[in-house]
Structure formats: C-alpha cells, structure tokens
Amino acid sequence: MExxxxxxxxxxxxxxxxxxxxxxxxxxxxxxxxxxxNGFQAWERVIAAAEDGNIVGYCTFTEQDELPAECxxxxxxxxxxxxxxxxxxxxSQSMIDEALRYAGSIGYETVYLMSGEQGLYEKYGFTxxxxxxxxxxxxxxxxxRSTADPG
Numbered sequence: 001m002e003x004x005x006x007x008x009x010x011x012x013x014x015x016x017x018x019x020x021x022x023x024x025x026x027x028x029x030x031x032x033x034x035x036x037x038n039g040f041q042a043w044e045r046v047i048a049a050a051e052d053g054n055i056v057g058y059c060t061f062t063e064q065d066e067l068p069a070e071c072x073x074x075x076x077x078x079x080x081x082x083x084x085x086x087x088x089x090x091x092s093q094s095m096i097d098e099a100l101r102y103a104g105s106i107g108y109e110t111v112y113l114m115s116g117e118q119g120l121y122e123k124y125g126f127t128x129x130x131x132x133x134x135x136x137x138x139x140x141x142x143x144x145r146s147t148a149d150p151g
Contacts (some may be wrong), residue, residue, distance in 0.1 A: 001051050004047065006144075020081075107145055113142075128143050
C-alpha cells in the first residue's frame with residue numbers, strides 16, 4: 001500500500017478523480033468536481049492510498065472544510081474515504097498521518113477535522129472540541145490534533 005500526497009499534475013490525479021467520482025460515498029463526486037477544476041490553493045493537497053497503482057482511498061488537506069470560515073479554525077483534513085473492501089487495514093490512519101506530516105512540514109502545529117462519526121477519530125489521536133453547525137445545515141463534531149509525531 002502506498003500513500004501519496006499530491007496536487008494537480010501528479011500522475012495519479014486523474015485516477016483519483018475517477019475513483020472519487022465512482023465511490024459509494026455521496027461526497028466523492030463533490031471532490032472529483034473540485035479536483036477537475038483544480039479548486040485548490042497551491043499548498044493544499046489530496047492524499048490518496050494506492051495498491052498496485054489502483055486508488056483505494058483518499059482524503060484532503062485544505063484551508064477550509066464544512067465549518068463556516070468565521071469560526072476561525074484551519075487547516076482541515078477532510079473527505080476521508082476508503083473503499084469498502086479495504087476498510088479495517090488502517091488505510092485511513094496512513095492517509096491522515098501523511099496529511100499530518102505534510103501539515104507539519106509547511107509550518108502547521110494543529111490540524112482540524114469535522115465528522116459525524118462517533119469514536120473513530122479519537123483512535124487516530126484526535127480530540128473532540130465540540131459540535132458545530134456546518135455550511136450544509138447539518139451538525140458535526142470538530143476534532144483537532146497536533147502535527148507533532150504523526151505516526
């Protein structure tokens with residue numbers, strides 16, 4: 001299994017778009033659209049997990065996620081997804097660790113994550129701060145984690 005931190009132009013960019021568009025999660029096509037239009041700042045990244053050249057998961061490292069910008073938290077790990085047959089193999093953790101390493105390398109000490117999942121991200125070293133209303137009109141939990149020692 002390989003974890004790749006990439007931006008537009010990477011050899012696996014188009015494969016990741018196709019995978020996200022076809023994923024079983026409704027947010028996948030949203031990510032695919034953003035990747036197709038290269039809707040990322042120069043420092044933002046898409047992290048993908050690949051096995052034998054095939055994409056099996058992805059996440060993003062971006063300035064904003066589903067939390068309104070006026071809340072003042074940044075940057076975020078978002079869009080965390082692993083294809084069903086590959087779940088349970090710590091692929092999400094590997095991608096999150098890669099995002100944390102990258103975040104630390106560009107000077108961030110803390111990274112945030114929004115999720116409705118109960119008890120999942122605490123296993124990856126995140127601390128729940130509180131719940132917030134999202135830009136989508138839903139309510140999710142805000143988590144944070146230091147970039148120090150990312151696995």
